[in-house]
Amino acid sequence: MLTLDRFEEAAEIVKRVTLETKLVYSKFLSEQTGAKVYLKPENMQLTGAYKLRGAYYKMSTLTDEERSKGIITASAGNHAQGVAYAAKEYGTKAVIVMPTTTPLIKVNRTKSYGAEVVLYGDVYDEACAKALELAEENGYTFIHPFDDLAVATGQGTIAMEIFKELPLVDYILVPIGGGGLACGVSTLAKLMNSKIKVIGVEPEGAACMKASIEAGKVLTLDGVNTIADGTAVKTPGSNIFPYVKENLDQIITVPDEDLIVSFLDMVENHKMIVENSGLLTVAALKQLDLKDKKVVSILSGGNMDVITMSSVVQQGLIMRDRIFTVSVLLPDKPGMLSKVSDVIAKKNGNVIKLEHNQFVSTNRNAAVELRITLEAFGTEHKNDIIDALAKDGYKPKVVRTNI
Numbered sequence: 001m002l003t004l005d006r007f008e009e010a011a012e013i014v015k016r017v018t019l020e021t022k023l024v025y026s027k028f029l030s031e032q033t034g035a036k037v038y039l040k041p042e043n044m045q046l047t048g049a050y051k052l053r054g055a056y057y058k059m060s061t062l063t064d065e066e067r068s069k070g071i072i073t074a075s076a077g078n079h080a081q082g083v084a085y086a087a088k089e090y091g092t093k094a095v096i097v098m099p100t101t102t103p104l105i106k107v108n109r110t111k112s113y114g115a116e117v118v119l120y121g122d123v124y125d126e127a128c129a130k131a132l133e134l135a136e137e138n139g140y141t142f143i144h145p146f147d148d149l150a151v152a153t154g155q156g157t158i159a160m161e162i163f164k165e166l167p168l169v170d171y172i173l174v175p176i177g178g179g180g181l182a183c184g185v186s187t188l189a190k191l192m193n194s195k196i197k198v199i200g201v202e203p204e205g206a207a208c209m210k211a212s213i214e215a216g217k218v219l220t221l222d223g224v225n226t227i228a229d230g231t232a233v234k235t236p237g238s239n240i241f242p243y244v245k246e247n248l249d250q251i252i253t254v255p256d257e258d259l260i261v262s263f264l265d266m267v268e269n270h271k272m273i274v275e276n277s278g279l280l281t282v283a284a285l286k287q288l289d290l291k292d293k294k295v296v297s298i299l300s301g302g303n304m305d306v307i308t309m310s311s312v313v314q315q316g317l318i319m320r321d322r323i324f325t326v327s328v329l330l331p332d333k334p335g336m337l338s339k340v341s342d343v344i345a346k347k348n349g350n351v352i353k354l355e356h357n358q359f360v361s362t363n364r365n366a367a368v369e370l371r372i373t374l375e376a377f378g379t380e381h382k383n384d385i386i387d388a389l390a391k392d393g394y395k396p397k398v399v400r401t402n403i
Contacts, residue, residue: 002183002188002243007153010053010057019044021042021161024041028269033295035293037290037296038295039296040297040298042298043299047303049303050078052082054152054184055085056086057157066141067092070092070094070140071093071142074098074127075096076099076124076230077103077107078303080106081109095138098120099126100119101229103303103304107119124145124233146180146237147179147236147237152184155183156183158298160188166294169294170197172186172295172298173281175280176201176231179236181300182200183243186248197249199284201254201280202251203280204253206232208224220234252287254283260319262279263313264320273309275301276304276308277301281297314403321379322376322378323375324373325371325399326374329370329395330368332358332367337370343388343392344388350374352375354373356369357369373403
């Protein structure tokens, strides 16, 4: 059972391995929402995510015999690192099954804690099935990443820390993958203050908990499609489901494009790297009426590989009109490129790529296509450049940007 005594016990135990992640007041997000928004930066945790809390507390509840058999789990990355670290602390063998799509940084860091990594399946659910198979074959003790009440109790210690720093908190926003974090946080929050609102947030492409809550029973999605790999789960936990159903006040879903913009917001305004799943609660803020409320957004993790980071930054700049591509038609004559460049230069546009297509027309003297990819300060500056090109007769047309 998820009782206050168990949460208090877990809070003391996880202190052995966790870092203090104090609330960070966000002036930027507060101004956007009219609320007082605080961030709970679990992305700064020892293993880069909150998962260490549940993994370590669960490990502490196992018998010596259960630990001696070796531990196995399945994870998209953050729970993997938590279990690997906890197993290392207890001197126990750990086998981690991870989807083949797991970011390299999560795979390598899991290995760095001494765990054996098995890559299997495209999504968490397939990796979990493989882990259960290996547990049966080898006698390992299986630790579920979210559908375990002891794990959920460990995750819920986040809420206790929030209350200690901000006793009068009105809203807590929590990401949902399989539901372990939401279960622990919402249950403890309601135990401490029944009036508090706890909002769960899922990616639109993997909203298994929302679908299950609406159906009144655990459902399995046909598939998941989201850049929030840490919450790409098809089936929520059945053991934690009743607690989530009872204690969550609402579930919000967030499209991937909102996560991209939120990533830039965190980097530019807070100088923090937060993975896509960890940004769910930030992206959800704009969907709620939070004026004059005290709000905490849990940033669940920050384990993001550089390639993914680069892609998100590029897409974010395109979405904000900081990078755009414009197509212009001009005669194939010497000096025409220089004239176009001069128009752009006078408007302080910065050219980063040129593509010259001489075969857009059978009459090259009449028109060839020039695609120009530029950096701008934003939408207003972009439109200013386009207007200048139009005024000079180049008939500019914005086209898809491929960096």
